[in-house]
Amino acid sequence: MGPPHVQEVPAVTTTPQAVRRASPRTRRPATPAVPDPSDGLLPRTEPVRLLDPDGTPLPPRDDYPEPPVEALREMYRRMVVGRRFDIQATALTKQGRLAVYPSSRGQEACQVGAVLALRDTDWVFPTYRESMALTARGIDPVEVLTLLRGDWHCGYDPAQRHTAPQCTPLATQCVHAAGLAYGESYQGRDTVALAFIGDGATSEGDFHEGVNFAAVFKAPVVYFVQNNKYAISVPLSRQTAAPSLAYKGVGYGVPSEQVDGNDPVAVLAVLNRAVEHARSGKGPFLVEAHTYRMEPHTNADDATRYRDAEEVEAWRDRDPVARLETYLRARGVLDDAAVAAIADEAEAYAAALRDRMNAQPTVDPLSLFEHVYAEPTPQLVEQREQVRAELAAARDEEGDA
Numbered sequence: 001m002g003p004p005h006v007q008e009v010p011a012v013t014t015t016p017q018a019v020r021r022a023s024p025r026t027r028r029p030a031t032p033a034v035p036d037p038s039d040g041l042l043p044r045t046e047p048v049r050l051l052d053p054d055g056t057p058l059p060p061r062d063d064y065p066e067p068p069v070e071a072l073r074e075m076y077r078r079m080v081v082g083r084r085f086d087i088q089a090t091a092l093t094k095q096g097r098l099a100v101y102p103s104s105r106g107q108e109a110c111q112v113g114a115v116l117a118l119r120d121t122d123w124v125f126p127t128y129r130e131s132m133a134l135t136a137r138g139i140d141p142v143e144v145l146t147l148l149r150g151d152w153h154c155g156y157d158p159a160q161r162h163t164a165p166q167c168t169p170l171a172t173q174c175v176h177a178a179g180l181a182y183g184e185s186y187q188g189r190d191t192v193a194l195a196f197i198g199d200g201a202t203s204e205g206d207f208h209e210g211v212n213f214a215a216v217f218k219a220p221v222v223y224f225v226q227n228n229k230y231a232i233s234v235p236l237s238r239q240t241a242a243p244s245l246a247y248k249g250v251g252y253g254v255p256s257e258q259v260d261g262n263d264p265v266a267v268l269a270v271l272n273r274a275v276e277h278a279r280s281g282k283g284p285f286l287v288e289a290h291t292y293r294m295e296p297h298t299n300a301d302d303a304t305r306y307r308d309a310e311e312v313e314a315w316r317d318r319d320p321v322a323r324l325e326t327y328l329r330a331r332g333v334l335d336d337a338a339v340a341a342i343a344d345e346a347e348a349y350a351a352a353l354r355d356r357m358n359a360q361p362t363v364d365p366l367s368l369f370e371h372v373y374a375e376p377t378p379q380l381v382e383q384r385e386q387v388r389a390e391l392a393a394a395r396d397e398e399g400d401a
């Protein structure tokens with residue numbers, strides 16, 4: 001049986017091509033109706049916002065109902081722990097324990113909101129920027145940092161955690177997400193895939209190919225663009241002439257929305273709706289979150305060379321963690337004792353991570369050659385033997401000394 005959302009297309013002629021078209025593997029979805037902006041395909045010109053930057057609630061909206069307050073409290077907890085994790089990971093690069101770390105400080109609402117909008121059985125397709133999202137998903141932080149430590153594998157089991165390895169080649173995760181989501185719906189499961197993507201990577205071909213495929217085949221994918229205003233040193237103004245990155249969905253027939261990415265309540269509300277849209281069989285949804293990377297691109301970057309301190313300070317006033325804390329205190333679900341307890345939890349999380357990352361990992365150099373191909377190439381076999389011989393010689397030398 002074919003996927004539930006693909007309609008049978010009767011062959012209109014009897015040419016061999018038409019017969020092939022009608023075979024189950026090549027059935028095509030019905031031609032979609034011409035998109036009408038009133039269907040919600042066009043993003044609103046203003047990002048959705050439910051809290052003012054100072055945490056004051058804005059009038060409720062029918063289209064984006066506020067998430068339950070317990071979910072927002074949990075969001076706050078994970079954002080605080082996530083921020084502390086991020087600070088610790090940055091420190092570990094300075095101590096030589098991590099090869100590189102791309103910080104997502106300032107993007108906590110996006111990192112955690114995406115995770116909370118999904119079920120554990122949904123799939124996440126992260127980039128290198130998403131370590132915080134993965135720890136917020138409950139993956140062991142040491143496993144999350146394995147790749148950034150310089151190991152050849154991603155640390156966790158993607159199939160078990162429903163989380164793909166963090167992608168460094170820009171936008172490649174967009175096609176992976178489309179393929180997985182299509183496969184899941186083809187097998188009758190209501191899994192949703194969420195692909196993170198940066199503003200700069202929306203200029204990559206893989207982004208367009210992934211979104212187009214997902215749209216044509218109604219694959220349940222949420223494309224979540226974190227527009228943090230820079231692609232390393234390239235500002236958004238040099239990246240696109242589009243009025244908003246959310247408009248990139250329209251050309252492919254994908255409904256899109258803009259959201260204030262530093263407003264945690266709005267981020268979760270918009271992502272909840274995007275995930276629901278995808279899960280209900282309506283195809284992909286694109287969300288552009290306006291946010292800001294507070295730290296350099298990675299620890300290896302000097303951001304003072306391309307942006308000034310005033311710009312960074314202006315974004316500090318829109319801090320998503322403080323914004324949510326103010327709101328939850330006003331709602332009466334967070335007080336000094338609860339804030340202190342969460343801060344203690346974050347501290348203990350960072351301390352445990354520091355201790356574990358300070359232990360020297362035991363890595364078998366020969367494992368470098370495993371899992372590259374199902375059958376190693378002659379070159380790999382030769383190189384492996386060369387390394388094996390060098391290791392044996394080094395051991396002999398040590399024995400003689």
Ligand SMILES: Cc1ncc(C[n+]2csc(CCOP(=O)(O)OP(=O)(O)O)c2C)c(N)n1
Pocket residue numbers: 129168169170197198199200201202228230231232293297
């Ligand atoms: C295909 C490809 N081209 C270039 C790079 C080098 N590169 C790494 S990160 C980056 C910037 C990406 O910016 P953006 O998509 O905005 O994501 P952000 O880093 O801001 O989260 C570039 C150009 C790469 N990793 N892959």
Ligand SMILES: [Mg+2]
Pocket residue numbers: 198199200226227228229230231232
């Ligand atoms: Mg960016």
